[in-house]
Amino acid sequence: MARFLYLFLDESGNLAFKPEASGSSRFFIITSVATEHPFDAAKALHDLRYELLQKDAEMGECFHASEDKQRVRDEVFTVIQAHLSRFVIDSIIIEKRKTGPPLQDLYRFYPQMLGYLLRFVMRQYELELYDKVIVIAASLFAGQHKGPAEKAVKTTLARMLPTGTRYRLFHHSAKSDFDLQLADYCSWAIYKKWTVGEERPYKLIAERLRSEFDIFQRGQRFYY
Numbered sequence: 001m002a003r004f005l006y007l008f009l010d011e012s013g014n015l016a017f018k019p020e021a022s023g024s025s026r027f028f029i030i031t032s033v034a035t036e037h038p039f040d041a042a043k044a045l046h047d048l049r050y051e052l053l054q055k056d057a058e059m060g061e062c063f064h065a066s067e068d069k070q071r072v073r074d075e076v077f078t079v080i081q082a083h084l085s086r087f088v089i090d091s092i093i094i095e096k097r098k099t100g101p102p103l104q105d106l107y108r109f110y111p112q113m114l115g116y117l118l119r120f121v122m123r124q125y126e127l128e129l130y131d132k133v134i135v136i137a138a139s140l141f142a143g144q145h146k147g148p149a150e151k152a153v154k155t156t157l158a159r160m161l162p163t164g165t166r167y168r169l170f171h172h173s174a175k176s177d178f179d180l181q182l183a184d185y186c187s188w189a190i191y192k193k194w195t196v197g198e199e200r201p202y203k204l205i206a207e208r209l210r211s212e213f214d215i216f217q218r219g220q221r222f223y224y
Helices: 039-054 070-086 106-123 143-160 178-196 200-208
Strands: 004-012 027-035 088-095 132-137 166-171 209-214
Touching: 004 106, 004 178, 027 106, 027 178, 039 070, 039 178, 070 178, 070 200, 088 106, 088 178, 088 200, 106 143, 106 209, 132 143, 132 178, 143 166, 178 200, 200 209
Parallel strands: 004 132, 088 209, 132 166
Antiparallel strands: 004 027, 027 088
C-alpha cells in the first residue's frame, strides 16, 4: 500500500530586519506540521466552519489564528486537539536581531533557516518507506519569499530523499487548505509563547511538539 508523508509549512512574524519600534517583529518562526493522515482534521475543520456560520459567529474567509475572534479560536483548537495525535510539529525560532547582516538577505536567510528545519524533520523518518513526500506551504511562497523558499525545499528534498521516493511541492493559499490553516494555528501558538509569554494556546499543542529550536539560543550572531 502506498505511503505518503505530508508537510504543511507556515511562518509567523515578519522579515523586516529593523528595530521593533518600527513594527518589525522580534522573532521569525517557521513551523512544519507533518502527518500521513491529513484528511480527518481537514473534514472536521470544514464542518466546524459551517457550524460557526449557523451560530452567527463573526468569521473571515478562512481560519486565521491572529485574526480570528477568541470564540472561533477556542473552537478551532478543540478540533485540532481531537486530531492532534496524527500530527507532529517542529518549529525553528529565529531572534532576528541576532542575525548577522550578510544573512539578512532573503536568498541566504530562507535557504539556511528553512533548510535547517526541513533537514531535521526529514531525519526523523525512514524515508525509504514512503512513495512520495508532499510539501504544501502558503505564505512561505508569496511575493519575494517565493524564490528562496522554493530553493530551500527543492534542494533539501533532492539531497535527502532516497532513490525512488518522489516529492511534490505546492504553494497554495491557506484559504484553500484546512490543513494549512491548522499549521497556521500551531505556528501562532508557538509565536505567542515566544513574543508575549502567552502559554494557553501553546499548551494545547505541546504534546505533539517534537522540536522547538532556538537557533540563536547561545546569544551569538549568526553570519553564515
